[in-house]
Amino acid sequence: MSMPEPVITVRDLEMGYGSFVLMRDLTFTVNRGDVFIIMGGSGCGKSTLLKILVGLKQPSRGQVFHGDVNFWDADVEVRESIQRRFGMLYQSGALWSSMTLAENIALPLEQYTKLGTGQIREVVALKLALVGLAGFEDFYPSEISGGMKKRAALARAMALDPDILFFDEPSAGLDPVSARLLDDLILELRASLNTTIVIVTHELASIFAIGNNSVFLDVEARTMTASGDPNKLLAAPPNPNVHKFLTRGEK
């Protein structure tokens, strides 16, 4: 096996709102090709951590490195050029509601590539086909179901073939079968494009099925209390809270 190549390195990160500290002393590394799970109970700051990683919210202290670049100390231009390599799937999908699915996916392509209109249309068709929405180009987000919105948003997140895909609770609000299909899709993407994937979730089925690395945020300790392969964490839980979380609190 080749040496792990760090894609995201987080050091001594502290986050909070105003004077309220949500989490402190977060230190972990996401390697290329990882399916990295950020897990923890509701309200522990998973989504906030994700926002810090993608550049939507500034941490109160500590560093986030994307490659070798200290993300939050870098200039806005540098940050934007790094962000261009991200794809992000929001909890609600966050498709731009005034545009059709095709326009949603085309926008990043128009922004950052020199492709012509015809070529963009072809790429859009491919991305929609990859998520099982071929033929839905001219639908507006309000005209499709929740699961379809998630998949369309995934197609948009993949538009520029990102190096890292971030997911905020991808399976929230999906039925078990759709959730499973989304998991399969995520694994497929990693296998075929070697995309690094960071997922915020508390769906245990997904965590064990797709995660190969993780960090556990403990809402009581206000810091991370475990990290590593979730299946190994289940086999040998480092502390009772992790055990409780990974076994749904069953005795």
Added chain:
Amino acid sequence: MSTREQSVPLDSRIRIDRYGGDTLAIRLSGDWKLDQGLPSTAPVIREIESRQPVRGVILEDVGIRGWDSGLLTFLIKVVDFCSTAGIPVTADALPEGVRRLLALARAVPARAGARKESGREPFLPRVGSQALSVWRSTRETVDFLGETAIAFARLLRGKATFRRSDLSLLLQECGSKALPIVSLISLLVGLILGFVGAIQLRMFGAEVFVADIVAIAMVRVMGAIMTGIIMAGRTGAAFAAQIGTMQVNEEIDALKTMGISPVEFLVLPRLIALIIMMPLLCAYADLMGILGGFVVGVGMLGINPVEYLHRTQEALTLTTFWIGLFHSLVFGVLVALASCLRGMQCGRSASDVGAAATRAVVTSIVAIIVATAIITFLCEVLGL
């Protein structure tokens, strides 16, 4: 039973008896449903307190016919009081379901500090937090204006990103679609000015000057103000609500993570649309206002139509017209900036969107009136 003291009736559904030396039995019977109303726990608690020493409380079902959350709410208060007072409670003689729900409700203790402090904050902290929020809002406004200026500069260099189709749609939305309401309002304002003027001028037999009054008032300032206020209420509220909803749906976050500036993508087209359309609407409103005055002058005062138009032409200068257009251009910029700013500042809930729309209209109208005062003063100084 010989050890029992005499029972005290409280609510007819509750009886409290003493067992042995220091144990109280609270006996419940009858219907315990929410729609029957809940007995107050105060008499029960008073009983417990007055019958010291109490070293144990037994809750007992002696013929409860039906129960729902009503019973639970009552019991939880009693149990909470007892546990605070350090009195052990035995609930074995309650129905199975009640016991389980009682245990469930008390399984997770209330998180300390999670409940919001009620009551008034002391004066100084209130002043402090007000000052901080004013400071934050000022900083946001300055940030926003700066970003918009940078975006505008990028637009002039041809580097700004937004969709041309969005701009066309917005031009239509705040241009041609606003024509009916602008027509109606300006025509009526022209009529009103004509009426009011006519009544005064009639006293001096100078009716013909109605044409001057209407023309100058409409073209110099009223046309612009009326269009400005219409656009603030109509378009400004819409802008704030659109952008606010995008904020709620994380659509703005999605733009940011894609490295697309929301200011360029959302604010610029709206700003351009209003910059282009406001002066046009204003010129149109001027015309409609003059028409309103014409109707009063010719129809009510019997002025010769040609004479009326001639007076209007005499009264108006190109400077007056330009001043009017300048007003409307400034108002266009103000309405666009105020409403987009309020939209961008919108919180993450449905009521925040409503508040954003309201604030957009209020800010726009205040800005319009203040700007009018400033421009009028400057024109005075410049002798225009």
